[in-house]
Amino acid sequence: MLDGFEILTTSGVVLWSKSYAPLSSGLINGFIRDVFIEEKVLPSATTADDTSASQHSAYKREKYTLRWASVKDLGLIFVAVYQSLLHLSWVDKLLDNIRVLFVDLYGDQVRKPHSTVVECNFDDYFDQQVQELESSAEASQRTPQITRNDENLKTTPDEESEEPPPPIPGLLSGRKSPNSAAPSTDATPTSTPDTSRPSTPLNGHLLSAKATRGGTSRRARKAASGKPTAVDGLKEKSVGKAKGKQLRRWDADGMADEDEDVPLDYSATSDADSRPVSSAGVEPVDMAASGMRTSKGQYILKDLDDEVHSILQSAKQKNQRTETSKPTGVVGSSLGAISGLFRNVIGGKVLTKQDLEKPMKGMEDLLLKKNVAREAAVRLCEGVERELIGKKTGSFESIDTLLRTSLSSSLTKLLTPTTSLSLLTSITNITTTQQRPYTISIVGVNGVGKSTSLSKLAFFLLQNNLSLLIAACDTFRSGAVEQLRVHARNLKDLSDREHLGRVELYEKGYGKDAAHIARDAVAYAKDHNFDVVLIDTAGRRHNDARLMSSLEKFAELARPDKILMVGEALVGTDSVMQARAFNAAFGAKRGLDGFIISKCDTVGEMVGVLVSMVHATGIPVVFLGVGQHYGDLRTVNVGNVVGLLMS
Amino acid sequence: MAWTNSLSFMPEPTPVLILISVLLVVSIPLLLHLIIYSTTSDTLPTILLIGPSGAGKTALVTLLERGRPTATRTSQTPHTVEVSLPVKTPVASSRFRSPNDPTWEVTKKLLIQDTPGHGKLRHYAMDSISKPQSLQGIIFVVDAADLSSEAREGARQAAEYLHDVLLQLQKRATNSKSSRAPKEMPVLIAANKLDLFTALPAPLVKSTLESEITKLRKSLSAGLLDSGVGAKDLDVTEEHDWLGEVGDGPFEFSQLQEFNVQVKILAGNVTGVDGSDVKQWWNWIGSIL
Ligand SMILES: Nc1nc2c(ncn2[C@@H]2O[C@H](COP(=O)(O)OP(=O)(O)OP(=O)(O)O)[C@@H](O)[C@H]2O)c(=O)[nH]1
Ligand SMILES: [Mg+2]
Numbered sequence: 001m002l003d004g005f006e007i008l009t010t011s012g013v014v015l016w017s018k019s020y021a022p023l024s025s026g027l028i029n030g031f032i033r034d035v036f037i038e039e040k041v042l043p044s045a046t047t048a049d050d051t052s053a054s055q056h057s058a059y060k061r062e063k064y065t066l067r068w069a070s071v072k073d074l075g076l077i078f079v080a081v082y083q084s085l086l087h088l089s090w091v092d093k094l095l096d097n098i099r100v101l102f103v104d105l106y107g108d109q110v111r112k113p114h115s116t117v118v119e120c121n122f123d124d125y126f127d128q129q130v131q132e133l134e135s136s137a138e139a140s141q142r143t144p145q146i147t148r149n150d151e152n153l154k155t156t157p158d159e160e161s162e163e164p165p166p167p168i169p170g171l172l173s174g175r176k177s178p179n180s181a182a183p184s185t186d187a188t189p190t191s192t193p194d195t196s197r198p199s200t201p202l203n204g205h206l207l208s209a210k211a212t213r214g215g216t217s218r219r220a221r222k223a224a225s226g227k228p229t230a231v232d233g234l235k236e237k238s239v240g241k242a243k244g245k246q247l248r249r250w251d252a253d254g255m256a257d258e259d260e261d262v263p264l265d266y267s268a269t270s271d272a273d274s275r276p277v278s279s280a281g282v283e284p285v286d287m288a289a290s291g292m293r294t295s296k297g298q299y300i301l302k303d304l305d306d307e308v309h310s311i312l313q314s315a316k317q318k319n320q321r322t323e324t325s326k327p328t329g330v331v332g333s334s335l336g337a338i339s340g341l342f343r344n345v346i347g348g349k350v351l352t353k354q355d356l357e358k359p360m361k362g363m364e365d366l367l368l369k370k371n372v373a374r375e376a377a378v379r380l381c382e383g384v385e386r387e388l389i390g391k392k393t394g395s396f397e398s399i400d401t402l403l404r405t406s407l408s409s410s411l412t413k414l415l416t417p418t419t420s421l422s423l424l425t426s427i428t429n430i431t432t433t434q435q436r437p438y439t440i441s442i443v444g445v446n447g448v449g450k451s452t453s454l455s456k457l458a459f460f461l462l463q464n465n466l467s468l469l470i471a472a473c474d475t476f477r478s479g480a481v482e483q484l485r486v487h488a489r490n491l492k493d494l495s496d497r498e499h500l501g502r503v504e505l506y507e508k509g510y511g512k513d514a515a516h517i518a519r520d521a522v523a524y525a526k527d528h529n530f531d532v533v534l535i536d537t538a539g540r541r542h543n544d545a546r547l548m549s550s551l552e553k554f555a556e557l558a559r560p561d562k563i564l565m566v567g568e569a570l571v572g573t574d575s576v577m578q579a580r581a582f583n584a585a586f587g588a589k590r591g592l593d594g595f596i597i598s599k600c601d602t603v604g605e606m607v608g609v610l611v612s613m614v615h616a617t618g619i620p621v622v623f624l625g626v627g628q629h630y631g632d633l634r635t636v637n638v639g640n641v642v643g644l645l646m647s
Numbered sequence: 648m649a650w651t652n653s654l655s656f657m658p659e660p661t662p663v664l665i666l667i668s669v670l671l672v673v674s675i676p677l678l679l680h681l682i683i684y685s686t687t688s689d690t691l692p693t694i695l696l697i698g699p700s701g702a703g704k705t706a707l708v709t710l711l712e713r714g715r716p717t718a719t720r721t722s723q724t725p726h727t728v729e730v731s732l733p734v735k736t737p738v739a740s741s742r743f744r745s746p747n748d749p750t751w752e753v754t755k756k757l758l759i760q761d762t763p764g765h766g767k768l769r770h771y772a773m774d775s776i777s778k779p780q781s782l783q784g785i786i787f788v789v790d791a792a793d794l795s796s797e798a799r800e801g802a803r804q805a806a807e808y809l810h811d812v813l814l815q816l817q818k819r820a821t822n823s824k825s826s827r828a829p830k831e832m833p834v835l836i837a838a839n840k841l842d843l844f845t846a847l848p849a850p851l852v853k854s855t856l857e858s859e860i861t862k863l864r865k866s867l868s869a870g871l872l873d874s875g876v877g878a879k880d881l882d883v884t885e886e887h888d889w890l891g892e893v894g895d896g897p898f899e900f901s902q903l904q905e906f907n908v909q910v911k912i913l914a915g916n917v918t919g920v921d922g923s924d925v926k927q928w929w930n931w932i933g934s935i936l
Contacts, residue, residue: 011761012705012722029701032721037765075724114729114758116709116717409770416767424866425803464869623871635871639770 002088003064003081005126007102010036010075013116016102018126023064023081031059031066031079038418040618056092060084069095071103073350073391074110078102090133097129100315101308128304351388351399359403360385370645371569372608373576376615384410408646415610415638417620423562424464427532430561437469437525439533441518441558442596443551444566445578446539449598449625451480453566454536455487457596457623458503459630462495466531467502471521473514473554476538476547481507484536494630504530514538515550518558535560542581551585562593564622567613569603579613594622601626605644610636691729692936693758693781697772697812698788699805700764703839706917707788708761710925716917722763725771731756732933755936757783769808776815784833784935786928787812791838791846791914794855806859809836810867813860813903813910814890820906829907833935836912837928842919849914853900861898864890 004019006028034040056067065084070077078099080091102122103110109118360381367377384406393402427438442454451474458468470488474480488505495501506521518535525533535558540547555563565582567575583592595613603609610621624634696704705719711730732755758781762772776785787809793801812834819829838852847855868889891902900910913927 006720008720009726010722010724011726012719012763013709013726014718014720017718029721032723033765036723037721037763037767114727115712116726116728117713412770413767416770418766419804422866422870424870460871633871 001082001086002091002130003083005081005094005098006079007098007122008077008079009110009116010077011116015076015106015110015118016120016122016126018123019081024062027061027064027081028066028079030061031068032077034061035059035068036077037413038618039414056095067091067095069099071099072387072389074103074107076102076110088137090137094129094133097133097308097312098126101125101129101311104311104315124304125308128308132305351391351393351402353385353389355399356385356388356403359399363403363407367608367611367645369606370608371572371603371606371612372645373573373612373616375573375576376608376612379615380407380410380414380611404646408642411611411642411645412638414614415621415636415641417622423622426561427461427466431531437522437530437533438562439522439535439558439560440562440564441473441535441537441554441560442564442566443537443582443592444539445541446477448539448566448568448571450539450566451483451487451536453596453598453623453625453633454484454534455491456625456630456633458487458491458534459494460633461532461534462491462501462503465501467529468504469521469525469528469530469533470503470505471518471533471535472505472507473518473521473535474538475508475510475512475514475517478510480536480538481509491630501531515554515557518554522558542578548581548585551582552587555586555590563590564594564596565592566596566598567609569597569600569607569609571609575609575612576616579616579619583617583619592617592619594620596623596625597621598625600624601632605647607641607644610641611645690781691756691758692783693727693760694783694932695772695775695785696759696761696788697769697785697808698764698837699790699793699801699808700766701793702764702788702790702805703917704761704764704788707786707837707839707925707928708759710917710923711759711929716923721765722761723765723768725760725762725775727758727760729756729758732936733929755933757932757936764808769811773811773815776812777819782832784835784932785812785816786835786837788837788839789852789856790840791848791852792840792843794852795845795847799859802855802859803863806856806863809856810860810863810890813908814888816908817890817903817906818888820908831907831909833909833911833931835928835931836910838912838914840916840919841914841924842916842921846914846916849912852914853912857898857900860890864898 001020003021004017004023006017007015008017008028009015056069059066059068063084064081066079066081068077068079076099078095080095082088082091102120105122105125106118106120109115109120363384364377364381367380368374372380384403387406387410388402391402393399430436430438440457442450442457444450454470458470461468470484472481472484474484485505485507488503491503495503506517506524508517508520514537521535522533537551537554538547540551542548563586565579567578571578579592579595586592595610597610597613600607613619614621621636624636626632626634696708698704700721705722706716708726708728708730709719710716712728760775762775763769775782789805789809790801794805796802816832816834819832836852836856838847838849840846841848891898892905900912903910911931913931915923915925915928917923917925
């Protein structure tokens, strides 16, 4: 059983929701944060639109599993929530069908600019789908013997055929118009008549005159109030006609004399319906009636089935058609080409994978040229592409500008840290509330400038009158301790001269276990009232398993508040591997807290490493080394970096 | 004949061509209309809604739009909504109008732009501040109940965002090329969720935010300069930005008047058991139009 279902916009408004059990409001918010904003959970590589049996990605939080689908150009997200213990195989199909139904019924309202209001009475449609899919799933698990809802039994005990409904001739041709005002969704309705509607008996679908009128008129009203296209009219009529023919045989109320007129009468009736009462006013009554257990009520329910199925099927056919059909004839094709060109210039074009292919390649090359690792560049572009396919270009907006804004906003999102807690604030927090020194350790591969970066950081902290202990835990490379000693002496001179903070070096020579030295250094700092301990570690290749594995013990003993990894701005494709390996090296509970990118002054615009490393790990860049002096440490200005990348 | 020859350069009047020309004739005026029409709606006065995530911005927008709030979730994209000022709210521009004036009753339309408050998505709001065409005012929504917590975390984060916003507005004044001061920018700090008993009243919201900003700007000035990467950027930002009056004194919102930024703090609540109370905010909106 589902726990809840929600339809919301990317702007944050819940358009429709249903919950079967109380859900904490943090659940969906957390889901949005993790999946869409912080992108901790990457969507699977296959985009929803090219898998016909779309498997929607799942997200687990607390004891719940959430599955979702989206319609990008409308900014809609459909989320289904259920307990992870359950295995609800039909949720994917539910998401697909609900997406099609909702967009078909209310797409126009969602599209309306400067508004968040969507008047919808979606409950019955939703319930119908849940009931249908749930029972069909049950049926496929058990025997095909059908003993389901009593309406079915009552009306047509003998007609429980699982055949698809007969093709309705008018229906198909009616929907073939290329101009149909179809909602552009990335939906792939997978409902086939034989799988999605076994609980609907064939004849039930053709059952009632009254109901047909009541229900379709709802759609007709929509069409009348919106833009009545030829297609819509045709569709409605043919549906009506097909039903009308069978009607005489099945009308339970015995109103057979009316039948002949129903199809013809139809549009008039719906007009009459739509005129006196506003649609919003009418529907609740309909809905209430549909819940009743009277024979009439059942008819209305059946009618809802019809409506739902015709929507789903028409969307499916539309989909197939766009896949297969090519514009035919000279007029058709040249018209198509011209309108395509036109739209390219003036906007309003729905983007497809083909449109994006070339500009996407350009974007990717641009990123690669800026030294973004291939993996990150490809994934970033894929993300942008996923976002853009199915979108309409705005008026006078070329694909290129759309692409640029989209890429620049995803780069900004990527590089902006989730919290901007400054290092100084965290240090004061710890030293004042916990009376212990704040511990920072610096890791990285050989020769990237760990000790230099550490000294710059030390200088910055000294300038803020903090007292530092520098722990030399590189007990591996000869000369490392001496190098640090020189830095410490320089820093001491500097701070003596300018009356800055206090600095001291903690060293225990070579060969000893770095983790133990680090732990002792922290204890020493606590005894001697230091504010900050800066731990230098041995450089290690990220593929050196032995040295990398010692980092876990190091983290356990030294318990650093922050582990910063130094990476070189010059490094190429290796950056992604490095970042990943170090992030994973501290055990399951601990990861890196940030990057320091060194030697940024030497790369000009080629600042891609920032992107590669953040992309690989989701960990922010906290400092940049921009020169040879102690003062050459900077924080990241995301706007500037994005500007450089896009230039 | 010469002229018949020259005519033969003209394309044959195929059905395609005829169709195209008909299309062009029909579509150009249509397009022009669309363009003009779409630009006029942008000239409605716009008010920007910003603030930390979960402050109640989206809830407020839905309330202003339809008279009652709906359920909301964390926003990912900005969204602009058209709302009409309630008839009773006095509008500053009609102060001198006779109450018998027939146009008196006409409601005033305006646009409200909601922005996402999540840390990673604040660039939408910041971009909107820096290019204000029809921007009439800014409402900074803050969760007054969140400010009161012991850990100061909520207050610190709200202050940080507010600091960035105000600094941007201040830069607008200091960086403007022209000698005349930029248009006045009213800022409302909407202390929301006053229905909760832990919520701070407006004066306390003000003092809390002011004291947090005082601390923040101090620690920011002690912090590192930020930079893009290339060496050429380094020369540009060799100085820290400082919000408000320079010196050791505490920060006060009134210090921003010098930069034509008028800050006002008013309390209210969007949801709550006794309904919502946003009268003061409506009045503020009316007063700046
Ligand atoms: N008690 C109380 N709750 C409120 C009030 N206003 C909003 N909320 C709740 O606060 C939560 C967050 O509101 P949103 O409007 O989604 O927050 P937001 O500012 O749009 O947040 P982002 O979109 O993430 O930037 C919702 O659950 C609201 O119901 C209020 O006045 N009182
Ligand atoms: Mg919001």
